[in-house]
Amino acid sequence: MACSRRNLLIGAGAVIFTTGVAKVAIAKKSLVATQEDGDKRYGMVFDETACIGCTACTDACRETNNVPEGVSRLKIERSAPMGEHPNVDYTFHRVSCQHCDNAPCVTVCPTGASYVDLKTGIVDVHGDKCVGCGYCLAACPYQVRFFNPETKSADKCNFCRDTNLKAGKLPACVESCPTKALTFGDLNDPASEINKVIASNAVYRSKVELGTEPKLYKVADTKGEIKR
Amino acid sequence: MGNVKLAIRTTISFLLFICIYGFNFSAAAESPERSVTNANTDSRHEVMFNRDSDYACTQCHKDSKETRLGTHGKKAVEKIGRDLKCVECHNTIGPNHRESASKVTKFSPAQSEIGTHKNLLDFDAILNATGNCTECHTSEKLQEKTWVHDVHAKKATCSSCHVIHADGEKEGMQALERKAQIAQCVDCHKDFNLKKEDKGE
Numbered sequence: 001m002a003c004s005r006r007n008l009l010i011g012a013g014a015v016i017f018t019t020g021v022a023k024v025a026i027a028k029k030s031l032v033a034t035q036e037d038g039d040k041r042y043g044m045v046f047d048e049t050a051c052i053g054c055t056a057c058t059d060a061c062r063e064t065n066n067v068p069e070g071v072s073r074l075k076i077e078r079s080a081p082m083g084e085h086p087n088v089d090y091t092f093h094r095v096s097c098q099h100c101d102n103a104p105c106v107t108v109c110p111t112g113a114s115y116v117d118l119k120t121g122i123v124d125v126h127g128d129k130c131v132g133c134g135y136c137l138a139a140c141p142y143q144v145r146f147f148n149p150e151t152k153s154a155d156k157c158n159f160c161r162d163t164n165l166k167a168g169k170l171p172a173c174v175e176s177c178p179t180k181a182l183t184f185g186d187l188n189d190p191a192s193e194i195n196k197v198i199a200s201n202a203v204y205r206s207k208v209e210l211g212t213e214p215k216l217y218k219v220a221d222t223k224g225e226i227k228r
Numbered sequence: 229m230g231n232v233k234l235a236i237r238t239t240i241s242f243l244l245f246i247c248i249y250g251f252n253f254s255a256a257a258e259s260p261e262r263s264v265t266n267a268n269t270d271s272r273h274e275v276m277f278n279r280d281s282d283y284a285c286t287q288c289h290k291d292s293k294e295t296r297l298g299t300h301g302k303k304a305v306e307k308i309g310r311d312l313k314c315v316e317c318h319n320t321i322g323p324n325h326r327e328s329a330s331k332v333t334k335f336s337p338a339q340s341e342i343g344t345h346k347n348l349l350d351f352d353a354i355l356n357a358t359g360n361c362t363e364c365h366t367s368e369k370l371q372e373k374t375w376v377h378d379v380h381a382k383k384a385t386c387s388s389c390h391v392i393h394a395d396g397e398k399e400g401m402q403a404l405e406r407k408a409q410i411a412q413c414v415d416c417h418k419d420f421n422l423k424k425e426d427k428g429e
Binding site for chain 2: 052053054055056059078081085086087088089090176178179180
C-alpha cells in the first residue's frame with residue numbers, strides 16, 4: 001500500500017497549508033496599488049497643482065454621458081479666495097466617484113445593481129436592476145451619487161465605460177483637460193503613465209481611513225488645505 | 229329814454245369791467261414767467277469747452293470714438309459725470325506720434341506665460357498695463373464679477389479677454405456663452421502647456 005492513512009493525512013495537510021498560504025498572499029495583494037492578476041484596475045490621478053478650475057471637464061462629461069442638467073457626475077469645487085490682490089489664488093478639488101476597491105455603495109445595494117466590474121475595477125450601476133432605494137447615495141462617503149431624473153436609477157461616474165472607453169478613447173474629462181491635470185490608466189500595469197505619475201508625485205487619496213481603497217489619487221496643491 | 233341811457237351806461241361799464249378783469253388775468257399769467265426769465269439771466273453762464281481734445285485724434289482714428297462709446301459711453305458718464313477723453317487712457321502721446329506711435333499707452337493682449345503667437349510681458353509690466361483700467365474697475369469689483377479676474381491679475385492684460393473699443397458688449401468675454409467662455413480658457417492654457425511640453429519642462 002503506497003497510500004497509507006498517515007501519508008493521506010500528511011498530504012491533505014500539505015494541500016490545506018499551501019492553498020491557505022496562497023489565499024493569504026492573494027488577499028495581501030489588494031493592499032498595494034498594483035495587482036498582477038491579469039485584470040485591469042483603472043484609476044485616475046487628479047493633479048490639483050495643474051487644475052485651473054475652467055470646468056471644461058464637467059461640460060465634456062455632461063455631453064459625452066448625456067447627464068441631464070441639475071445633476072452631475074463630476075464637479076470641480078473652488079476654495080475661497082486666498083491672499084491679497086494681485087496674488088489672490090484658489091484651490092480646486094475634483095468631486096466624483098473614487099472607484100473604491102472596497103465600495104460601500106456596492107455592499108449596501110440590496111438588488112446587486114451597484115457592482116464593481118472585476119475586469120476593470122470600475123464601480124458601475126445596472127440601471128435596470130436599480131430600485132431607487134437610495135442606500136448607495138447615503139452610504140457613499142464621498143457623496144458623489146445621485147438619481148438620474150431621466151433613468152430614475154442611481155448614477156455616477158463610470159470612467160465613461162459605456163461611451164469613450166468603449167470607443168477606445170480616454171474618459172471625456174481627461175480628453176478635455178487643457179492642462180493635463182488628469183491621468184487615467186491601469187494601476188495593475190507597472191509601466192503605465194498613471195503609475196509613473198503616482199511614483200513621481202506626492203499623492204493622497206480621500207478618506208482612506210475608512211478602508212474604501214479608492215482609486216482616485218490626487219496630487220496635493222502646494223497651498224491651502226487638503227480637502228479629504 | 230332814461231331806461232335806454234341806463235342800459236347803455238350799464239353795458240359800457242360792464243364791458244369796461246370785463247376788460248379790466250381780463251387784463252388782470254393776463255397780467256397774473258405773465259408775472260411768474262417774467263420772474264423765471266429773470267432768474268435765468270441772473271445765473272452764471274455755463275462754461276463749455278471750446279475745443280474738443282478728441283478732435284485731433286478722431287481725424288485719423290475715425291471710428292475710435294464710436295467704438296469707445298460702445299463700452300465706455302453712457303455707463304462711464306453715469307459713474308464719473310462726464311464723458312471720457314482719448315488721452316485719459318491713451319496717455320503719454322509722444323511728439324512723433326504720426327511717425328511711430330511708440331510712446332503712447334496701448335492696450336494689447338499679453339500674458340506672463342510663453343505661448344504661440346502671444347505677447348509676453350512680466351508681472352510688473354502687466355500690472356502697469358492694467359493700472360489704467362483698475363483705477364475705475366477696482367480689484368474688489370472685479371472679484372465680485374468673477375474669480376477669474378483674481379487669478380489673472382498679474383498674468384494677463386485686460387485686452388487678452390476684453391475688447392475695449394467694441395460695438396457694445398457684442399465682442400469680448402461678456403458677449404460669449406458660458407461654454408464659449410470656457411473654450412477661451414482652454415484655448416490659452418492648452419496653448420502654453422503644449423509649449424512647455426515642447427520645451428521639455
